[in-house]
Structure formats: structure tokens, C-alpha cells
Amino acid sequence: MNMFYYEPKTFQEACDLLNKYQDDAKLIAGGQSLMILLRQKVVVPEHLINLKNIKEGAYIKEEGGELKIGALTTHRQIEKSPLVREKLPAFAEVFSGIGSVQVRNWGTIGGNLAHSDPAGDLAPILMVLGARVRVISKSNSNEMPLESFITGYLETKLRASEMLQEIIIPLSKAKSGMAYEKESVRAGDMAMASAAAFIEIGSKGITRAKVVVGAVGEMPIRLENLEKELQGQGSKGELHIDPKFDQSIIRMDPYVSKEYKYEISKVKLRNVIQTAFERAKQA
Amino acid sequence: MSELNVVGKSVKRYDALEKVTGKAPFVYDMFLPDMLWAKVLRSPYPHAKIIKIDTTEAEKLPGVVGILTAADLPKTNHGAGLIDEPTMAIDRVRFVGEPVVAVAAESEDIAQEALTLIDVEYEELPGVFDPEIAMQTNPPSIIHPDLRSYSFSPVVPPAFDDDKPNVYNHYKIRHGNLEAGFQQADVVIENRFTTAMMQHCQMEPHVAVARAEVNGDITVWTSAQTIYGIKQMLCDALQMSSSKVRVIVPYVGGGYGGKVEIKTEAIAVGLAMKTRRPVRFAFTREEVFTSASVRHPSVIYVKDGVKKDGTLVAREVKVILNGGAYSAYGYLTVRNASFGAVGTYKVPNFKLDSYGVYTNLPIGGAFRGFGSNQVCWAIECQMDRIADHLNIDPVELRRKNLLSEGEINVSGETTHSYGTKECLEKVVEEIGYNQPKGESKGPWKRGRGIGLANKYSIAPTSSCAIIKLHDDGYVELRTSADEMGQGSRTVLAQIAAEEFNVEFDKVKVVAGDTLITPYDQGSISSRTTYNTGNAVRLACEDAKRQLFKQAAKKLEAPPEKLETANGRVFVKGSPDRSIAFGDLFIPTMFASGKVLKQGAELLGKATWYQFASAEDKETGQGTRVVAFYIHGATGAEVEVNEETGEVRVIKAVSAFDMGKAINPELCEQQIEGGIGMGIGAALYEEMAFDNGAxxxxxxxxxxxxxxxxxxGPSNVKSFIVEANHPDGPFGAKGIGEGVTISVGPAIQAAINDAVGIRLGDMPMTRERVFQALSRKKA
Amino acid sequence: MKYPLKLHVNQRTYNLEVYPSQNLRDVLREELGLTGTKEGCSTGNCGACTVIMNGMSVKSCLILALQADGKEILTVEGLSTNGQLHPLQESFIDKQAVQCGYCTPGMLMSAKALLDQNPNPTEEEVRDGLHGNICRCTGYVKIVEAVLDAAEKIGQ
Structure with missing residues (x-):
């Protein structure tokens, strides 16, 4: 089959192409996941749209108390960004565990989120940070919480005519801390279990907690019960963390048992909550 | 022996310059003019009958030039001792990934597309995957109903078991009196150990490029480590006369035992003959996993009788190797795995049974260590358990039971050039075995441990070498020892340089072309330095004889009074009486070079044949069963996370006895690489299956x-121990395989030291560690 | 259909026509004959195809050839200049960091990208910078030593 190729220079041009070709088109940014699927012919698009020439799509800026990251910003740009390191050091830290330097040099944050691999490293921490994404199409532009953007295993809310433009991360003004940890066999591997936590504290302990367990389910999952239990804790220093969650969400994995994934997720959850809490205290 | 000039020195690798500049030739980089691309349709079933193959639609696809099935090939099998494997499946498939139809097309994409147009009808048969089920008297499937009619190598005939129809070879060792041994024992300890299926993962996937010449000859370039073995298998599989087949092996991007069978060559040749065009058949990485050979997963039972003081008095070992669909080199692994239980410890009463079992899994073949990894894993883990039971330090227990020079081992051989003790003591010291343990941080607990290794090298075996002396004083070495990274060209050139007393860079190596380089059994079994090295020495002596004969007349001295250095021949003791090699030649007309007046060339040639003694089939006893043993020890320091089961190797130290180290830095390369591969085997690597896929x-x-x-380099240390071998070139033995073997046992011991658990299944994944920790807590 | 592609490789400009689905690695190897860049896995894990593109190390199997249009690419063939080996190449020889050699070109390119950004790395930083390149022979020990050695040489 013939494959046609496009290099839009702006988001608008890209959206126009998407609008025209809809399901017959496939967007490629860093392609660090898509290239494998293309080679295996799992994905055989008629129209391949390369987003890498959209210069306006790669940026990191602070605006109105929020950090805004263009969807085409590479992992490496975020990892090395002085702004990110200053405002969200725990977020910057996550990147060194993603793939390898080569992958981070070319892979993009937008591609990572749109691929929606539950074992991905960015969604869990962005979810606890309350990040939103801006989804655009030829004539629309909408913001939605990342939490509702991700809908399942390799699935998002993106329709055929839509694409990601920007990731928006609110910067907490409260005394806060965050942490992400993953369990992976080797450095840079996809997670077999992961967890992220964001904690704000006040004089009476934890005022707000957000906790996500990643990798084990069809998608990263908020643990609202656990968040509620954490509420108000820690005024005397000690946290009582019981990181149990509904085990039925755990996916089959050919290499490790569901039981082990559960146990290890609990370790990760306990660790990230504790670390986020410590960081909040020091903030 | 006089002082050595080149041997024993760490000269820089012969091949390094080509490799750092990207110019080194590899077959995966070959694209010939007019070349076709081959792709293979493989069995999706672990076990099935082939009912019908329909390729008509694929043939119609534009760009498809040739299609090959078993029907196009001679109905002959190939193998490495037991001749049981067809080039392409004939009427039955026995593993997922077995080749069924091959296509040659103008591009890789077209060939790939053609595969989707081929229709193969199968009738599924029950699959058997567990070797202990497969070796039952009435297994769910008999995988090779014709097993007993297959032909085999007369050098090593197979031993079948009447009541085990899926067992393709059964090797036995009997030594002393086992029952009496167990009666003397104060304690009897029995354990079951397992190891996983591993893939070699050579960075260069398997690949062959074949060209059918107009006269019917075949030229095939391949990434292989047994150039002559490949040639013979090709001749067997395609029923070709050996002079019609030329095999060329340039540099090989990793072998480790996995490139000794015709995984790509026969199909490439078959397609080239059919299409009359050059054909490239390159495995994808996925095919390397599904369709190349693998390390046999194993189940090993060890039962030991020991005295209270730790002295071994009886040992009974049962080795079950999961051989997969065909025997291949696994046929020999069944026998040779046994030697892991032979080379290290003194056991007065001993019994071993080793079984190779067919299952519907990828083919178990040669893999760096050739069965010794599995058996030494079991033996070393068992030694630690004995130590636990008797409350003796594991190192002390080993010291007590090591063989000594002159002692008879359980194969009946006399122990010599045995460096184990020195290796063990070196490692004990360097890993800080008796030092206080490092601080634990949070859930991370530290521990240290030690493991031993031995690795035999095969006999009988042979290698040949040719030496040609050039008129400019250069020494040319022709060898078929494959260079797959182990440094064979460098080491062999060093030996030739030493023999001729020339600088290392005055030796030219011509390698890897069956048209011009002589027979060699291949870069397997850690055998090249010892065997090909000996052949090079002998060929150098032969060349010197010719050289001195020619020079004797000119120097007016008898040949036995002559010696050579720096491209000249000298009269011994008279440095002023000498002649350059070139002066033995005379100029030719029209300045077309120089010629020898007699004999055409200054050519030396030699065969090194390593004999083996007769071996009793029922007891495995002989006086020379193997060529030599490599010995060694590894010490590991680890951190274990008590919460997750993760193990991190903090430090690893290995000491190995390879006999004389011809090139110490190259020996270090092997030891360090062995630590790396050993860590992979110990902690991470395991092929996982679902119904055979x-x-x-x-x-x-x-x-x-x-x-x-x-x-990193600050925490990996390698030490060379030289227990020289009387038959080795300059005392050298070998090194390549032993180095991975002791790593797993050392890590196992270190984990126990850290958190008090004994693991018996490799790899020691974090889930296994976690489960063992949970069991301990409960 | 094919699309025009202008590649600047090792300071030479190539005008080509390629299919959208072709990756950069295959174009370098099969169209330009620059087989120093190796094929090892096609899933972006082995790193044998690592090249430097506009100063960054990338895995050329995971980049569309067309995405490299107009970019400056350095492969192992361009590492030495005027017959003079790059210090990394010298150190790989001197420190015996080469075995089978199939990972070597990718390893050299990752090492160069690392030293370009961090001329004075620690052992830990080198191990971290190279973990996207798999070597099955060496255990990485002499490779890491060679990179540290080259850093020292370049620094002098």
C-alpha cells in the first residue's frame, strides 16, 4: 500500500491534515513507540504526519502560576530544563529513568502521553500534580485533566481529528512535596509497578494528598480512599500508611505474578507517600 | 623455555582498528548486487502435522522470485552427532518458529508480504514442554517417532533408554561404590535445582548471504563460529560434494555457542540455487529468539553423602536437559554437561545420569559453558547447603573437598594443572570474604559469597594451520579459527610471532575461508588457543624446517644450527652470519616479483590432533576424557532489598586458571565479560513461553x-592464575567459557549472606527472592 | 510513494528519495553503504544503530529517514578526521574495549555524545550515559575505562 507523508510546520496545518484524513492518518512525533509498531505492521497508516517540524510545539514556560510544556518538547529538554528543575525538581528527576539518553533525546512528552502505555513514567506523576492537557482540532481547543484524558490501555480521549498541544502543570503554592518511584528490572525499563504521590501540608498535617498507582492496571489509577486516609495525618510527624487497593485492577503479566505486582506496588506507594511527605515538610 | 617476546604480552587486538572505525566486515552488513531478500514462514504451533502447503498466491505477488519448501530439498537431515533435523519442516513441525516455507523476493517488504499469502494447513498434536513429563515412559507425545532409525556420528554414538521414548541421549558416569559411600555418610542431603532457558543474544543476529555460481558451486558468507562444521552440515543437508561448497566467515558479531548450526545458511543456499541470484537471509531479533538455539533449561537433582567434618563420601547426580525439538549440539551437551560435576571436587563414590529430552520448545544447543553452567550451579548451591547443614563455612567446606594434583577424578582422569585452590584463595581475599559486611541502608542488606567453576574442553578434536613466509619478512598465518570477539586472531598471531621471533605486527592473519584456510573444529569449547594454537606452533616449526633447509646452503651451515628473528635467518651464535627471507628468493623477469627457485613457497602446515582415550560406555571412565580443564572462582558482593526482592551486584571478583595467558588483557576481557553474562543469567534472563510460543x-x-x-571498573576485578598445561602452547589452556559459570553460585551465596535465604532456581529474579523472603518470614 | 530527502552525513550531502516508512538506519546502511551503523534489534533497545544527529545521540532505527531531512548526522565513519583517530577510538584500542565489535560503533557514538555534553564524567556518569547500548561481550568494564581514558586525553 502506498503511504503518504506530511511535514506540517504549525499545529494548525497538522490539524487540517488530521481533519482531512481522520482515521487514515497517523501522527508521529518522536516515534519511540510508533516506529516499532510501524515496522511490525501493527500500524499501517495511509497518511503519516511528522510533527517534528512544528517549531511552536516545543517549549517550557511558566505562566500564571502554571508550568506549560509543549507537546513536542523532548524528554531530554524537560530533564535538562532549569525551570523544571527549579519548580518541579521531583518531576525533572523522573526523566532520567525513562529509556535511555538516545530515547529521551528524540521522544516527546506528547507522544508519551498520547501512546498511553500504563507502564509509562510520566502519567502517574502528572496525574498527582493535577496536570491538564490541551487537546486541539481544526476548529476546537479544549483543556481537560490528564486523569480523564487517559481512558485505558493504549487508549485516550483523542478522536481521529484531535491532537495534543500542551501539558499544563499547576504549581502548588502550599507547602508541598511529590515523589515517583518505579520498579523496573533494569535501568530505564518500563515499570512493572509504579506509584506517585503529591502531598500538601499545613499546621494540622496533610491537607491534600493525591496518590496514583501505575503500571499494574490498564492505566494509572488514583487511589482516592488512600488519599482520604492520609488527610489530616502527620501533624505529629508519623504517617500511618496502609496502601491497599483493589487487586482486581491488576493486569496479567507474563513475567511476574499479580500477587507480586500487588505487593511491590504497596512498597512503592508507601515509599512515595513517605518521600512526598518528607519533601513537603522540608519545602 | 627461553624468554618470551610476544606471548604473555598484552598486545593490542589485531582487529580493534577495523572495529573502531566501522570498517570491520560483518555478514549482516553485506548487500550484494542483484541480491534477493529471504523471509521464512514459521510454524505457529508447537507440535503439528503439516497437511498442505499452498504457495500459489504468494508466487503471484510481483517481486517474489523464488519459494522454497522441504519438497525442493533433499530428504536428508543434519545434526551434530544425531542426525535428526530437517532444513525445513517436512511433514511435521515440532516447535513454534520451525521453518516451513521460505521466500526470496526483490525486497524485504515484498518477501514479508508474500508470507501472509501462504496457506499452510496443520493438524495440531499435543505439545510437551516439561522435560520431566516428556521423559516419562508414556509421554503425551512422542516427538521423534523415528528416533531409533536416525543416523549418528560413529565417534559419539547415542545411548537411548527403552522406557523413555523422548530421551535422545543418556550419559552415565559410575565411579567407586555409591551405596557403600552413602553408608559411610553421617548425613545425606538431597536437593533439586533448576535453570532457565537463555538466549545468547549475540549483537549481530544470525545471517547468511549465498551465491550460486554458474558452475554449480556455492559460496556462502555467514556469521558462524564453526566454519567447517557449517560447511559439513550444508553438504549433509543439501547433499552436496564438499569441494562444491565454499564458506566464508569474516568477523562474527558474537557467538557464545549459538552460531554453530545451519539456521540461515541452508535456506539461503537453497533459495540461491533455485533463483540463480544471490540471497540474503538475515534473522530479525525475534527470529533469533524463536528459531536459533538456546541454553537448555535444566532440572538437576543432587544427593550427597557427607561426613560430619564435611568430607564428601558419595554423590549422585541426575541431570535433565530440556532439549527442545531437535538434538543439534545439545546431543553432545548431554554428555559434556556431566563434566561440571567432575572437574572440581574429590568424590570417592559417584554416580551421574544425564538425559537429553525432546520437548516442543526451541532447540537447546551450545551456549558458553555447554552444560557446565547448569551442573556447576547445582553442585555449588548444594555445597552451600551442606555447609549450612553442618555449620561449616562454605569456603572451608570447599577447601576440604577440592581435588589435588595427581588425584583421580570421577571420570578416571589424573588431575593436573589444577589452579582451583589459588583461584579460590585469591577471590576470598579480594572480595573481602572475611571482612565485616558493609552497612545496610534501609531495606538494602549486604552480603558476600563465593562460587567455583570448572569447564572442560572437548576431545578428541583437531585444528590445522598453514604458515607462509613472505619475501619481505612477514609471516602469514592461515587459520579457520573464527574471530567472534574472543581474540583468536590476536592470540594465534602472537604465537606465530613468538615462534618466528618477529614483532606482532609482522604477522598477517588470513582467516575464515574454506577455499584457502585449513580445517578447524571451530571456536567452541574454549578450544582455540589450545588446539589451533598448537597447530600454529607445529606449522611454524614445519615452515622453519623449509626455511632453514633453503637458508642452509646460502649460509653454509647445517639447518639445525640455524635460527630466525625479524625476518632473517641466523647461524646460532653468529649474529653476523645471516640472510633475509627475501634473499632466498630470486627476482623474476619484468619485475613481476620474486620467486623461490625450488618448492614454490615457504609453506609450513600442521594438524594438531587432541586424542581422547577410550571411554567405557557404562561408566564414563577413561584416562583422557577431555582436553583440559579451566578452573576458577568468583566472589560477589550484593545488596538485597528486603521489601522488593531486588538484588544489586555491588562488586564482583573472579580469578581464573587458563594455563599460560598468551595475552593477559584479552583474558581479562573474557573474565569481565563472563561476569557480565553471568550476572544476566543469575538475576535477569529467562525466556518465557505460552504453549510453546x-x-x-x-x-x-x-x-x-x-x-x-x-x-563499573572500580568494582569488577579479574585475576589470572596460570596452572600451565604440559600439552598447551606455551602452557596455555583456554578461558572463554568457564568465566560465566561461578557468577550465579557466588551471587546465590551472597544473597544468603545478606538475607538468609537459599535459592535453587536461576535466574534469581526479584519475585523469587521476594517469595523466599516471604517464606522465611512465615 | 517516495519523497526527497537531503541528508548531511559526515559532512557530505546526499540527495535521496525514500519511502516514508524507511528508518534512518536502513537508509544509512543500505542506500549510503555506511554499514558502520549496525542493526541489532529494531526496537530501540540495543543501541548498535546509535548516531549523532544535530549534536544529540539518537537510535537511528527509531527515526524516520525523512525526519532527518536537512539534519547533520555523524556516524562512526565520520568519527576520525583526516585519518586521525578520535581520542575515543584510540582509547577503545588502548584499553582493549573491543571484542566482537558489533556494538562498538554505537557505543562510540553514545560515548562521544556523552563527552560532548559532559567532558569530565565520573565512572557512574559513564555507566549511566551508556546504558542505552547493549554489549554482550565485555561486561562494559573496559568500555567504561576507555571512555574515562578518552575524557582525560581530550581534557589535556
Whole structure:
């Protein structure tokens, strides 16, 4: 089959192409996941749209108390960004565990989120940070919480005519801390279990907690019960963390048992909550 | 022996310059003019009958030039001792990934597309995957109903078991009186150990490029480590006369035992003959996992009788190797795995049974260590359990039971050039075995441990070498020893340089072309330095004889009074009486070079034949069963996370006895690489299956350690111990395989030291560690 | 259909026509004959195809050839200049960091990208910078030593 190729220079041009070709088109940014699927012919698009020439799509800026990251910003740009390191050091830290330097040099944050691999490293921490994404199409532009953007295993809310433009991360003004940890066999591997936590504290302990367990389910999952239990804790220093969650969400994995994934997720959850809490205290 | 000039020195690798500039030739980089691309349709079933193959639609696809099935090939099998494997499936498939139809097309994409147009009808048969089920008297499937009618090598005939129809070879060792031994024992300890299926993961996947010449000859370039073995298998599989087949092996991007069979060559040749065009058949990484050979998974039972003081008095070992669909080199692994239980410890009463069992899994073949990894894993883990039971320090227990020079081992051989003790003591010291343990941080607990290794090298075996002396004083060495990274060209050139007393860079190596380089059994069994090295020495002596004969007349001295250095021949003791090699030649007309007046060339040639003694089939006893033993020890320091079961190797130290180290830095390369591969085997690597299909046929899901999982240079140390071998060139033995073997046992011991658990299944994944920790807590 | 592609490789400009689905690695190897860049896995894990593109190390199997249009690419063939080996190449020889050699070109390119950004790395930083390149022979020990050695040489 013939494959046609496009290099839009702006988001608008890209959206126009998407609008025209809809399901017959496939967007490629860093392609660090898509290239494998293309080679295996799992994905055989008629129209391949390369987003890498959209210069306006790669940026990191602070605006109105929020950090805004263009969807085409590479992992490496975020990892090395002085702004990110200053405002969200725990977020910057996550990147060194993603793939390898080569992958981070070319892979993009937008591609990572749109691929929606539950074992991905960015969604869990962005979810606890309350990040939103801006989804655009030829004539629309909408913001939605990342939490509702991700809908399942390799699935998002993106329709055929839509694409990601920007990731928006609110910067907490409260005394806060965050942490992400993953369990992976080797450095840079996809997670077999992961967890992220964001904690704000006040004089009476934890005022707000957000906790996500990643990798084990069809998608990263908020643990609202656990968040509620954490509420108000820690005024005397000690946290009582019981990181149990509904085990039925755990996916089959050919290499490790569901039981082990559960146990290890609990370790990760306990660790990230504790670390986020410590960081909040020091903030 | 006089002082050595080149041997024993760490000259820089012969091949390094080509490799750092990207100019080194590899077959995966070959693209010939007019070349076709081959792709293979493979069995999706672990076990099935082939009812019908329909290729008509694929033939119609534009760009498809040739299609090959078993019907196009001679109905002959090939193998490495037991001749049981067809080039392409004939009427039955026995594993997922077995080749069924091959296509040659103008491009890779067209060939790939053609595969989707081929229709193969199968009738599924029950699959058998567990070797202990497969070796029952009435297994769910008999995988080779014709087993007993297959032909085999007369050098090593197979031993079948009447009541085990899926067992393709059964090797026995009987020594002393086992029952009496157990009666003398104060304690009897029995354990079951397992190891996983591993893939070699050579960075260069398997590949062959074949060209059918107009006169019917065949030229095939291949990434292989047994150039003559490949040639013979090709001749067997395609029923070709050996002079019609030329095999060329340039540099090989990794072998480790996995490139000794015709995984790509016969199909490439078959397609080239059919299409009359050059054909490239290159495995994808996925095919390397599904369709190349693998390390046999094993189940090993060890039952030991010991005295209270730790002295071994009886040992009974049962080795079950999961051989997969065909025997291949696994046929020999069944026998040779046994030697892991022979080379290290003194056991007065001993019995071993080793079984190779067919299952519907990828083919178990040669893999760096050739069965010794599995058996030494079991033996070393068992030694630690004995030590636990008797409350003796594991190192002390080993010291007590090591063989000594002159002692008879359980194969009946006399122990000599045995460096184990020195290796063990070196490692004990360097890993800080008796030092206080490092601080634990949070859930991370530290521990240290030690493991021993031995690795035999095969006999009988042979290698040949040719030496040609050039008129400019250069020494040309022709060898078929394959260069797959182990440094064979460098080491063999050093030996030739030493023999001729020339600088290392005055030796030219011509290698890897069956048209011009002589027979060699191949770069297997850690055998090249010892065997090909000996052949090079003998060929140099032969060349010197000719050289001195010619020079004798000119120097007016008898040949036995002559010696050579720096491209000249000298009269011994008279440095002023000499002649350059070139002066033995006379100028030719029209300045077309120089010629020897007699004999055409200054050519030396030699065969080194390593004999083996007769071996009793019922007891395995002989006086020379193997060529030599490599010995060694590894010490590991680890951190274990008590909460997750993760194990990190903090430090690894190995000491190995390879006899004389011809090139010490190259020996270090092997030891360090062995630590790396050993860490992979110990902690990470395991092929996973679902109904016979590989679930992790890629580098994302099959976890080879990276530079982050293996400690850095400050924490990896290698030590060379030289227990010289009387028959080795300059006393050299070999090194390549032993180095991975002791790593797993050392890590196992270190984990126990850290958190008090004994693991018996490799790899020691974090889930296994976690489960053992949970069991301990409960 | 094919699309025009202008590649600047090792300071030479190539005008080509390629299919959208072709990756950069295959174009370098099969169209330009620059087979120093190796094929090892096609899933972006082995790193044998690592090249430097506009100063960054990338895995050329995971980049569309067309995405490299107009970019400056350095492969192992361009590492030495005027017959003079790059210090990394010298150190790989001197420190015996080469075995089978199939990972070597990718390893050299990752090492160069690392030293370009961090001329004075620690052992830990080198191990971290190279973990996207798999070597099955060496255990990485002499490779890491060679990179540290080259850093020292370049620094002098």
C-alpha cells in the first residue's frame, strides 16, 4: 500500500491534515513507540504526519502560576530544563529513568502521553500534580485533566481529528512535596509497578494528598480512599500508611505474578507517600 | 623455555582498528548486487502435522522470485552427532518458529508480504514442554517417532533408554561404590535445582548471504563460529560434494555457542540455487529468539553423602536437559554437561545420569559453558547447603573437598594443572570474604559469597594451520579459527610471532575461508588457543624446517644450527652470519616479483590432533576424557532489598586458571565479560513461553544487563592464575567459557549472606527472592 | 510513494528519495553503504544503530529517514578526521574495549555524545550515559575505562 507523508510546520496545518484524513492518518512525533509498531505492521497508516517540524510545539514556560510544556518538547529538554528543575525538581528527576539518553533525546512528552502505555513514567506523576492537557482540532481547543484524558490501555480521549498541544502543570503554592518511584528490572525499563504521590501540608498535617498507582492496571489509577486516609495525618510527624487497593485492577503479566505486582506496588506507594511527605515538610 | 617476546604480552587486538572505525566486515552488513531478500514462514504451533502447503498466491505477488519448501530439498537431515533435523519442516513441525516455507523476493517488504499469502494447513498434536513429563515412559507425545532409525556420528554414538521414548541421549558416569559411600555418610542431603532457558543474544543476529555460481558451486558468507562444521552440515543437508561448497566467515558479531548450526545458511543456499541470484537471509531479533538455539533449561537433582567434618563420601547426580525439538549440539551437551560435576571436587563414590529430552520448545544447543553452567550451579548451591547443614563455612567446606594434583577424578582422569585452590584463595581475599559486611541502608542488606567453576574442553578434536613466509619478512598465518570477539586472531598471531621471533605486527592473519584456510573444529569449547594454537606452533616449526633447509646452503651451515628473528635467518651464535627471507628468493623477469627457485613457497602446515582415550560406555571412565580443564572462582558482593526482592551486584571478583595467558588483557576481557553474562543469567534472563510460543522475543522484555546492572571498573576485578598445561602452547589452556559459570553460585551465596535465604532456581529474579523472603518470614 | 530527502552525513550531502516508512538506519546502511551503523534489534533497545544527529545521540532505527531531512548526522565513519583517530577510538584500542565489535560503533557514538555534553564524567556518569547500548561481550568494564581514558586525553 502506498503511504503518504506530511511535514506540517504549525499545529494548525497538522490539524487540517488530521481533519482531512481522520482515521487514515497517523501522527508521529518522536516515534519511540510508533516506529516499532510501524515496522511490525501493527500500524499501517495511509497518511503519516511528522510533527517534528512544528517549531511552536516545543517549549517550557511558566505562566500564571502554571508550568506549560509543549507537546513536542523532548524528554531530554524537560530533564535538562532549569525551570523544571527549579519548580518541579521531583518531576525533572523522573526523566532520567525513562529509556535511555538516545530515547529521551528524540521522544516527546506528547507522544508519551498520547501512546498511553500504563507502564509509562510520566502519567502517574502528572496525574498527582493535577496536570491538564490541551487537546486541539481544526476548529476546537479544549483543556481537560490528564486523569480523564487517559481512558485505558493504549487508549485516550483523542478522536481521529484531535491532537495534543500542551501539558499544563499547576504549581502548588502550599507547602508541598511529590515523589515517583518505579520498579523496573533494569535501568530505564518500563515499570512493572509504579506509584506517585503529591502531598500538601499545613499546621494540622496533610491537607491534600493525591496518590496514583501505575503500571499494574490498564492505566494509572488514583487511589482516592488512600488519599482520604492520609488527610489530616502527620501533624505529629508519623504517617500511618496502609496502601491497599483493589487487586482486581491488576493486569496479567507474563513475567511476574499479580500477587507480586500487588505487593511491590504497596512498597512503592508507601515509599512515595513517605518521600512526598518528607519533601513537603522540608519545602 | 627461553624468554618470551610476544606471548604473555598484552598486545593490542589485531582487529580493534577495523572495529573502531566501522570498517570491520560483518555478514549482516553485506548487500550484494542483484541480491534477493529471504523471509521464512514459521510454524505457529508447537507440535503439528503439516497437511498442505499452498504457495500459489504468494508466487503471484510481483517481486517474489523464488519459494522454497522441504519438497525442493533433499530428504536428508543434519545434526551434530544425531542426525535428526530437517532444513525445513517436512511433514511435521515440532516447535513454534520451525521453518516451513521460505521466500526470496526483490525486497524485504515484498518477501514479508508474500508470507501472509501462504496457506499452510496443520493438524495440531499435543505439545510437551516439561522435560520431566516428556521423559516419562508414556509421554503425551512422542516427538521423534523415528528416533531409533536416525543416523549418528560413529565417534559419539547415542545411548537411548527403552522406557523413555523422548530421551535422545543418556550419559552415565559410575565411579567407586555409591551405596557403600552413602553408608559411610553421617548425613545425606538431597536437593533439586533448576535453570532457565537463555538466549545468547549475540549483537549481530544470525545471517547468511549465498551465491550460486554458474558452475554449480556455492559460496556462502555467514556469521558462524564453526566454519567447517557449517560447511559439513550444508553438504549433509543439501547433499552436496564438499569441494562444491565454499564458506566464508569474516568477523562474527558474537557467538557464545549459538552460531554453530545451519539456521540461515541452508535456506539461503537453497533459495540461491533455485533463483540463480544471490540471497540474503538475515534473522530479525525475534527470529533469533524463536528459531536459533538456546541454553537448555535444566532440572538437576543432587544427593550427597557427607561426613560430619564435611568430607564428601558419595554423590549422585541426575541431570535433565530440556532439549527442545531437535538434538543439534545439545546431543553432545548431554554428555559434556556431566563434566561440571567432575572437574572440581574429590568424590570417592559417584554416580551421574544425564538425559537429553525432546520437548516442543526451541532447540537447546551450545551456549558458553555447554552444560557446565547448569551442573556447576547445582553442585555449588548444594555445597552451600551442606555447609549450612553442618555449620561449616562454605569456603572451608570447599577447601576440604577440592581435588589435588595427581588425584583421580570421577571420570578416571589424573588431575593436573589444577589452579582451583589459588583461584579460590585469591577471590576470598579480594572480595573481602572475611571482612565485616558493609552497612545496610534501609531495606538494602549486604552480603558476600563465593562460587567455583570448572569447564572442560572437548576431545578428541583437531585444528590445522598453514604458515607462509613472505619475501619481505612477514609471516602469514592461515587459520579457520573464527574471530567472534574472543581474540583468536590476536592470540594465534602472537604465537606465530613468538615462534618466528618477529614483532606482532609482522604477522598477517588470513582467516575464515574454506577455499584457502585449513580445517578447524571451530571456536567452541574454549578450544582455540589450545588446539589451533598448537597447530600454529607445529606449522611454524614445519615452515622453519623449509626455511632453514633453503637458508642452509646460502649460509653454509647445517639447518639445525640455524635460527630466525625479524625476518632473517641466523647461524646460532653468529649474529653476523645471516640472510633475509627475501634473499632466498630470486627476482623474476619484468619485475613481476620474486620467486623461490625450488618448492614454490615457504609453506609450513600442521594438524594438531587432541586424542581422547577410550571411554567405557557404562561408566564414563577413561584416562583422557577431555582436553583440559579451566578452573576458577568468583566472589560477589550484593545488596538485597528486603521489601522488593531486588538484588544489586555491588562488586564482583573472579580469578581464573587458563594455563599460560598468551595475552593477559584479552583474558581479562573474557573474565569481565563472563561476569557480565553471568550476572544476566543469575538475576535477569529467562525466556518465557505460552504453549510453546516465546513471550519475550525482544530486548525490551528479555532482560540483558546494561552498564547500569553490571558494576563499573572500580568494582569488577579479574585475576589470572596460570596452572600451565604440559600439552598447551606455551602452557596455555583456554578461558572463554568457564568465566560465566561461578557468577550465579557466588551471587546465590551472597544473597544468603545478606538475607538468609537459599535459592535453587536461576535466574534469581526479584519475585523469587521476594517469595523466599516471604517464606522465611512465615 | 517516495519523497526527497537531503541528508548531511559526515559532512557530505546526499540527495535521496525514500519511502516514508524507511528508518534512518536502513537508509544509512543500505542506500549510503555506511554499514558502520549496525542493526541489532529494531526496537530501540540495543543501541548498535546509535548516531549523532544535530549534536544529540539518537537510535537511528527509531527515526524516520525523512525526519532527518536537512539534519547533520555523524556516524562512526565520520568519527576520525583526516585519518586521525578520535581520542575515543584510540582509547577503545588502548584499553582493549573491543571484542566482537558489533556494538562498538554505537557505543562510540553514545560515548562521544556523552563527552560532548559532559567532558569530565565520573565512572557512574559513564555507566549511566551508556546504558542505552547493549554489549554482550565485555561486561562494559573496559568500555567504561576507555571512555574515562578518552575524557582525560581530550581534557589535556
Amino acid at each position: 516465546v513471550l519475550n522475543p525482544n530486548f525490551m522484555d528479555y532482560k540483558i544487563p546494561t552498564s547500569r546492572e553490571i558494576p
